[in-house]
Amino acid sequence: xxxEVSVDITSVPLGELSEGxxxxxxxxxxxxxxxSFGLLFTAFLFCFLLFSVLPSDPARVMLGPxxxxxxxxxxxxxxxxxxxxVKQLTRQMGQLVTLDxxxxxxxxxxxxPEVFEKFGVTIGIGIQATTxxxxxxxxxxxxxxxxxxxxxxxGLVGFGVVAPxxxxxxxxxxxxxYFFPGISLTASAEGFFAPLVPSAIASLYPIALMTxxxxxxxxxxxxxxxxxxAIAVGHSKESQFHRFALQPSLVPWLAAWINQLSLIFxxxxxxxxxxxxxxxxxxxxxxxQDRDFPILQxxxxxxxVFFIGISTISEIVFxxxxxxx
Amino acid sequence: xxSKRILIILAIIVAAAAAVILLxxxxxGNGDSAQTLVFAVENDLxxxxxxxxxxxxxxxxxxxxxxxxxxxxxxGEIQPALAESWTSSENYESWRFKIRKGVMFHESSLFGGxxxxxxxxxxxxxxxxRILSKDSYPAFxxxxxxxxxxxxxxxxxDSVVGxxxxxxxxxEFTLIRPxxxxxxxxxxxxxxxYPKEVEGLEPGVFGTEQLVGTGPFxxxxxKDEEAIMNRTENYWKDVSGNIExxxxxxxxxxxxxxxxxxxxxxxxxxxxxxxxxxxxxxxSAGGEITLNATWQExxxxxxxxxxxxxxxxxxxxxxxxxxxxxxxxxxxxxELVSVITNGTAIxxxxxxxxxxxxxxxxxxxxxxxxxxxxxxxxxxFDPATQDFEILxxxxxxxxxxGELLQSQLGxxxxxxxxxxxxxxxxxxKMISGEFDSFVLSFEYxxxxxxxxxxxxxxxxxxxxxxxxxxxxxxxxxxxxxxxxTPELSDANVRAFExxxxxxxxxxxxxxxxxxxxxxxxxxITGLKFNGHSIPLLWEAKSx
Numbered sequence: 001x002x003x004e005v006s007v008d009i010t011s012v013p014l015g016e017l018s019e020g021x022x023x024x025x026x027x028x029x030x031x032x033x034x035x036s037f038g039l040l041f042t043a044f045l046f047c048f049l050l051f052s053v054l055p056s057d058p059a060r061v062m063l064g065p066x067x068x069x070x071x072x073x074x075x076x077x078x079x080x081x082x083x084x085x086v087k088q089l090t091r092q093m094g095q096l097v098t099l100d101x102x103x104x105x106x107x108x109x110x111x112x113p114e115v116f117e118k119f120g121v122t123i124g125i126g127i128q129a130t131t132x133x134x135x136x137x138x139x140x141x142x143x144x145x146x147x148x149x150x151x152x153x154x155g156l157v158g159f160g161v162v163a164p165x166x167x168x169x170x171x172x173x174x175x176x177x178y179f180f181p182g183i184s185l186t187a188s189a190e191g192f193f194a195p196l197v198p199s200a201i202a203s204l205y206p207i208a209l210m211t212x213x214x215x216x217x218x219x220x221x222x223x224x225x226x227x228x229x230a231i232a233v234g235h236s237k238e239s240q241f242h243r244f245a246l247q248p249s250l251v252p253w254l255a256a257w258i259n260q261l262s263l264i265f266x267x268x269x270x271x272x273x274x275x276x277x278x279x280x281x282x283x284x285x286x287x288x289q290d291r292d293f294p295i296l297q298x299x300x301x302x303x304x305v306f307f308i309g310i311s312t313i314s315e316i317v318f319x320x321x322x323x324x325x
Numbered sequence: 326x327x328s329k330r331i332l333i334i335l336a337i338i339v340a341a342a343a344a345v346i347l348l349x350x351x352x353x354g355n356g357d358s359a360q361t362l363v364f365a366v367e368n369d370l371x372x373x374x375x376x377x378x379x380x381x382x383x384x385x386x387x388x389x390x391x392x393x394x395x396x397x398x399x400x401g402e403i404q405p406a407l408a409e410s411w412t413s414s415e416n417y418e419s420w421r422f423k424i425r426k427g428v429m430f431h432e433s434s435l436f437g438g439x440x441x442x443x444x445x446x447x448x449x450x451x452x453x454x455r456i457l458s459k460d461s462y463p464a465f466x467x468x469x470x471x472x473x474x475x476x477x478x479x480x481x482x483d484s485v486v487g488x489x490x491x492x493x494x495x496x497e498f499t500l501i502r503p504x505x506x507x508x509x510x511x512x513x514x515x516x517x518x519y520p521k522e523v524e525g526l527e528p529g530v531f532g533t534e535q536l537v538g539t540g541p542f543x544x545x546x547x548k549d550e551e552a553i554m555n556r557t558e559n560y561w562k563d564v565s566g567n568i569e570x571x572x573x574x575x576x577x578x579x580x581x582x583x584x585x586x587x588x589x590x591x592x593x594x595x596x597x598x599x600x601x602x603x604x605x606x607x608x609s610a611g612g613e614i615t616l617n618a619t620w621q622e623x624x625x626x627x628x629x630x631x632x633x634x635x636x637x638x639x640x641x642x643x644x645x646x647x648x649x650x651x652x653x654x655x656x657x658x659x660e661l662v663s664v665i666t667n668g669t670a671i672x673x674x675x676x677x678x679x680x681x682x683x684x685x686x687x688x689x690x691x692x693x694x695x696x697x698x699x700x701x702x703x704x705x706f707d708p709a710t711q712d713f714e715i716l717x718x719x720x721x722x723x724x725x726x727g728e729l730l731q732s733q734l735g736x737x738x739x740x741x742x743x744x745x746x747x748x749x750x751x752x753x754k755m756i757s758g759e760f761d762s763f764v765l766s767f768e769y770x771x772x773x774x775x776x777x778x779x780x781x782x783x784x785x786x787x788x789x790x791x792x793x794x795x796x797x798x799x800x801x802x803x804x805x806x807x808x809x810t811p812e813l814s815d816a817n818v819r820a821f822e823x824x825x826x827x828x829x830x831x832x833x834x835x836x837x838x839x840x841x842x843x844x845x846x847x848x849i850t851g852l853k854f855n856g857h858s859i860p861l862l863w864e865a866k867s868x
Contacts, residue, residue: 054750064379065752066780066790067465074459074478107372108529170580177584184590185581186550186574276575278369278549286369289747 032311040304047296048092052085058105058291079105092297101298106290115283115298119306122279125271126264128199133206134257141214145241154215160208166270172201173274186276198271206260213256217249251318258314262307360569360867362849364860365576365594369549374532375515376461381768381858384514386552386573388859391517391538394422395508397772399853399861401682403508407444407518407539417503417811424449424494428561431543435522435535444518444539446490451521453488463515466770470510472499505811509773513857541863542571550575564863566851571862587623592849596842601667604844608668612840625847628840629854630680632769634673636833637730639762642794646830647704654697655737656834658689661729665722670837675824676781677774678838680856684774684817687824697737708738715741716763718748723764755792772856774820775807782832795832
C-alpha cells in the first residue's frame with residue numbers, strides 16, 4: 001500500500017477546523033446582515049418616497065372621503081405630515097433605528113406587537129408547510145427507492161409545481177369542504193386538523209420541489225462508485241438509502257427547505273385571503289392601501305430580521321453538516 | 326426498518342387521519358347548536374372602536390354591543406334607546422336628551438372591583454367628545470352641525486361647547502343652525518355610548534382588548550377573525566329573541582363562506598351578488614329571490630334595503646348641464662341592474678334611496694339615445710376631439726360598471742377611457758378636482774332626505790363631500806328650507822321636488838339602489854335589519 005495517498009480527516013486538529021469554520025461563518029453572517037439591512041433601507045426609502053408621491057394622504061384615508069378639508073388639515077398637522085420631506089424622513093429613520101414605531105395610524109394599535117402577532121401566524125403556516133414538505137419528500141423518496149414501481153409518485157406530486165398557488169388553494173379548499181365537511185375552512189376554527197388545512201395546501205409546491213431535488217441527488221449517489229461499494233459490502237436497502245444516498249444529499253435538500261421557508265412567506269397571502277387568516281401578508285397589503293406607514297415600517301423591519309435569522313441559521317447548520325462549506 | 330413496515334405505518338397514519346376527519350364535529354351553526362348564531366362578516370375585525378370603524382361590517386358587530394341615544398328600527402322609525410325622551414327648542418337649534426335610568430354597563434375590569442356601574446350623563450358627554458375628536462372617522466357627520474367642533478378639532482377649545490351635561494341624567498346638544506331632523510344623524514352605531522373610564526385606557530386598547538357598552542350582547546372575546554358575544558343579563562329592555570351566543574366570523578372569500586354555510590358552520594350570510602346565480606332560480610327588481618330546488622331544502626333567503634346609491638359622478642365645473650343630461654339619457658340602467666345585481670336592484674334617477682322612511686323617489690329616466698344626441702349637440706363637449714375619463718377602483722364592482730358605461734356611452738359617440746386606481750387614489754383625485762367622472766357608491770349614514778341632500782349637493786360642501794362640485798343656487802335655496810320643515814312628510818315632498826329639479830341639471834348619472842340578499846338557515850326566524858344594514862339580532866330566534 002506504499003504508493004497510496006490517503007487523507008484522514010480525523011487527523012486535522014479539531015481546534016483548527018472549528019476556528020476556520022468560525023471565521024468563515026462570522027464573515028458570511030456579517031455579509032448577510034449588511035446586505036439585508038442595505039435592502040431594508042432601500043425598501044424603506046422606496047416606500048417612503050412612494051407614499052409621499054401618491055395623490056391620497058394618510059389623514060384623508062383615516063378620516064374618510066366625507067371629512068372636511070379643515071379636519072384633515074388638523075390631523076395632518078398632528079401627524080407631522082405637513083413637515084418637510086427631509087424632516088419626515090429623519091423622524092421615520094429615527095423610529096426605525098430606535099425600534100419605536102409608535103401606533104398604527106389606522107386604528108391606533110401599537111405597531112410592533114401587532115406585526116409580531118401577524119408574523120407569528122404566517123411563520124407558523126410556513127414552518128408547518130415546509131415541515132410537511134420535508135417529511136413527505138423524504139417518505140416518497142424512501143418508498144420509490146425501496147419499491148421503484150412507485151416511481152409515479154414523483155410525477156404525481158409534480159402537479160404542485162405546475163398549478164398556480166391560488167388555483168391549488170381555492171380548489172383544495174373547496175374539495176376539502178365537499179369531501180370532508182367536518183373540517184372547518186376558517187382561521188377561527190378549532191380542532192387539530194383545521195389549522196393544518198392551509199399549511200397542507202401551502203406545502204404542495206415545496207413537496208414537489210423538494211421531492212424532485214432529493215430524487216435527483218439520490219440518483220446521482222446511486223450512480224457513484226461509493227454507492228456500488230456499499231451494495232457490494234452488503235448494506236441493507238434502508239442503510240443504502242439513509243447512509244449512502246440521503247446523507248450526501250442533505251445540503252442541497254435542506255438548502256431547498258430553507259429557501260422554501262423564505263418563499264412560502266410570500267405564497268401565504270393567497271391562503272390568508274382564502275382561509276380568512278390574519279397574517280402578515282394581509283397586514284402588509286392593508287398597510288399599503290391605508291397608507292399606514294408605521295405598520296409598513298414594522299413589517300419591513302421584522303421581515304428583514306426574519307430573513308437574516310433564516311440565512312444565519314442556514315449558514316451555521318450547513319457548515320456543521322458539511323465542514324467544507 | 327423494512328419497506329413493508331414503513332408502508333404499514335403510513336397506512337395506519339392515513340387511516341387515523343381519515344377517522345378523525347370523518348368523525349364529524351357537531352357543527353356550531355345552522356341552528357344545530359341551540360341558541361348560538363354564527364354570522365358571517367367579510368373582513369377582519371381589527372378594531373371595534375366606533376371612532377375607527379370605516380366599513381359597515383364592523384358597525385354590524387359594534388351595533389350588538391354598544392347603544393346610542395336613539396336607534397333606527399327595521400321599519401325606519403327612530404326609537405328611543407339610551408335616551409328615554411328628548412325635546413328640541415322651538416327653532417330646532419338645541420336638543421335635550423333625558424338619559425334612561427337603571428341602565429348598567431356590561432361587566433368589565435374597567436370598573437375595578439365593582440365590575441359594573443350605571444350609565445350617566447358624563448358617559449354620554451365623554452363619548453360624543455371622543456366621537457368629535459380630530460382623529461375620529463365619524464366626526465364628519467356632526468362636524469358641520471354641532472356647535473364648537475372646528476374649535477375643538479383645531480385645538481382652540483378643550484371641549485365641544487355644543488355637547489353639554491345639564492344634570493345627572495340630561496345632555497344638551499347645541500347646533501350651528503336649525504335642524505328638525507337632527508335625530509336622523511345619530512342613529513348609526515358610530516354614535517354610541519361607552520363608559521367615561523375608557524379615557525384612562527392606552528390608545529388602541531378600546532375596541533381591541535376592551536369593548537364595554539350597554540347593548541343586548543356583551544363582548545366576551547375578539548380576534549381579528551372572530552368576535553364572540555353573549556346575551557346581556559338584565560338588559561334594560563324586554564326583547565323577543567332567544568340567541569344566547571353570537572359569533573361574528575370572518576370569511577374573506579365568498580365561495581368559502583357559502584361552503585361553510587352548506588356545512589353548517591354559518592347561520593347567516595350576506596350574499597354577494599355574484600354568488601346569486603348559485604342559489605337562485607329567479608330574481609326580480611326589489612329583491613324578490615326564489616331559491617333553486619337544492620337550496621330551498623337547506624336555507625331561506627331574505628333581502629333588506631340600506632340607504633345606498635350607485636352612480637357615475639360628473640365634474641360639474643368641467644361639463645355643462647347638456648353633457649350631463651346627455652350622459653344621463655345614454656345610460657342603460659336596466660342593463661346595469663341586470664348585469665351588476667342580477668336584476669335585484671331598483672333603477673334610480675336620483676340619489677335618495679326609496680328605503681328612507683315613507684319616501685318614494687321619482688321614476689328613473691328611460692334610456693333615450695335620440696334625446697341624448699340632441700343634448701350632446703347643445704353642449705360644449707366635442708366627442709371627436711375631447712377625452713372623457715372614467716375613474717374606477719376595486720370596490721363595489723366599479724370596474725365592471727365602468728366597462729358597461731364605456732360601451733353605453735360609445736353608442737352616443739363618447740369614447741370613454743377607463744382609468745383604474747386604488748380607491749383612496751380615486752378619492753384623492755375627486756377632492757382635488759382632477760377628474761372627468763368617477764364610478765362610486767354612497768352608503769348614507771343619514772336617515773332623512775334633507776340631511777343627505779344638504780350634505781352632498783349644497784354648494785357650501787364643495788369639494789367634500791360635494792365631490793361633483795355641484796353649484797346650483799336654486800337647489801341650495803330649496804335645501805336650506807329643510808331647516809324650517811319639521812314634519813318628515815313635508816320634508817319628503819320637498820326632497821321629491823328637489824330631485825325633480827336636479828334631473829334638469831344632474832350632477833351625476835344615478836343608476837340604482839341595491840338590495841342585499843341574506844341567506845340564513847331555516848331554523849332562524851325574526852331576522853331583521855335596519856337601513857344602516859345593522860342586524861337586530863336580539864330579536865332573532867333559533868329553533
